[in-house]
Amino acid sequence: MLAYRFIPGEPNPVPQQVPIPTPAAEEVLVKVLAAGVCHTDVGILTPGDMLNLWCASKSFTLGHEGAGIIAEIPASVASAFPNLKVGDYVAMWCGDACKKPACSVCAYGFTDLCTFDRLHGVGLDGTWAEYITLHASCVVPVPASPERIPPAVISAATDATLSPYHAMKTCCGVRPEHTVLCMGTGGLGLNGVAIAKKCLRARCVIACDTRQSAREDALAAGADYAVGPEELAGLVEEKKLVVDFAFDFVGIQATFDSCFAAIRPGGTIHVLGLGANAQQYQQLVAMSKNLTLKTSFWGARSDLAEVLQAIAEGTLQPKVDTRPMSEVVEVLDEMRAGRLQARVALIPEGAASASA
Template sequence: MTSSIPESMVAYRFHPGYSEPMAERISVPSPSPDQVLVKILAGGVCHSDLSLIDHNNDVHKVMLQNKTKKFTIGHEGSGIIVSLGSAVPSSYPELILGAYVATYAIDACFEPSCDKCTRGLSGLCTYRAYGLNIDGFWAPYAAIRAACVVSVPGTPATIPPGVVSTATDAVLTPYHAMKACCRLQPAHTVLCVGIGGLGYSAVAIAKRCLGVRCVVACDVRAAALEGIRDAGADYVATPDELAALLAQHALRVDFAFDFVGSQKTFDLCFSVIRPGGTIHVMGIAHATLNVPPLITMAKELTYKTSSYGSKEELKEVLQAIADGVLKPKVEMRPMREAAQVLRDMHDGKLTSRVALQPEEE
């Protein structure tokens, strides 16, 4: 390490049995031959982070299977490369000291023999994920495999670090779902339920990137619907207003995207989807959902889920942001407020994605 890189840092970590991220002083890692050391400028906050520590959430029990060790939380990151592993310059010549990069959360193999990575499904390659079971990005520095960083088409001044970190999941995940999994077309009518970080991005992706003719945004929180028309929503409604709005405008929902993943939101999507339509669930409020098979078959509905996206799709997302097509809404908070941000998320107080900024010691 160079003299400008400290020997230790305060990271915000998962400790088994604790219900909030724990501040812990740990050593700044040295990059292995195939890694880069990134000075983190922003670490995004996701509902998955809350599920790691919320002991009252049934998703927590699923996510904690086999998690018996401490690790640094945070699977969304952006920053500057400050040190290179010995093998990086020859294998990744574009990754140089000072390069502005986004992180790719899945520690995928990216091998030409991999049937997942070669099909654009690198997000399914491995269950090793930064910030979810190996050290992530809620820290001032992170060592990351060079294969798992993507150059940002801009600078921290032109594409802020919080926007970049948010793009690595809250934008990438709905982008993959809408473009690759559901193959949305301009003629479709799309419903987005749950206008948080992913839902806000999804509305913009459907309208701005994919040219969908009609996008309906729905959330129980009126505050979450404020400004969503600017992102591309043609109509907005609370759950109680949704059926009447669709009837009033003679709208038939082709694709319903559930970004909450509770039984109530799934049932809402189920109640308004047209025969032959698709319900795509990405929220994880509940670990299980009841899907009525008889009605599903009778209406020939398709039920889909997806997880994350590919490294190539992350490059596309970053370019769309650089081109001004997508404009993620992000609130920056100091990293020391990580626990409070998760409490605010739990209480439904967040109306945009939040990214944490490490503090200089």
């Protein structure tokens, strides 16, 4: 099969013919119908980036977002996971938490953190290929058919929707009485707007982005206000808004500073974006506002099941564009240049009819 792989020292994925993988114990083989592209992929391919340094010693197939059809289930898996069958339409939770009682993160429920060194597409072979093998517990049945919910949408849900959902609901506990700021409304942030407003019923959602088109998309997704960074302070003052949670979906110093300025005393800034390796803040100023600074990584499998249900019910409608997988380098270049208007899912050759 054709796979697009990370090769140490190469700035872009390298297309290679590799064998179709054979499921090992407790694994299933999934035919990939759509595979998402993420800023994490850009980081892996960027020399000097922390992700690149982390992955620099190995070669692997990229892609940590995916949707597909189960193509093979070994007999041992069929008996252990009787709810799975060949032909099932599934989302891919691309980690493989050990779930051992002695695990210092699984014991506290942080199964997403247990995947740091076992994440498909970030060290292990991922979804930018025609097939992938995963542990049977890492496929999540989609409560709809590919015709009703396209694979591209499900693929994006496995990270671009899952990550803000996990941050907002599981980590921060956003509730209807809260006012939420979404800083940056690209792939993750646009989903964040919809999650805050439509799933968690936040009283007020403020979207902030430098691009007019992104602000318009945010309003369509449910934002009460959508402004540029230079207008944010004036909006908060004019409307007497009290920002309880500020979610930084960009992760650079400028966006972090904007969140810092807008958040109320006792509020929470939660950083999801990986636009820079670090941000700085003045401890005394943070102390004077009694702020909570938080981060999170990805999301749990249980969160993904809830996300899929929200999509099936129509509560969430992620915006996703599709491209042939052969155009992955062009997509990455557009992402690097900030030209993408929505999340992009790659469609492997031969899967286009199934994802239409």
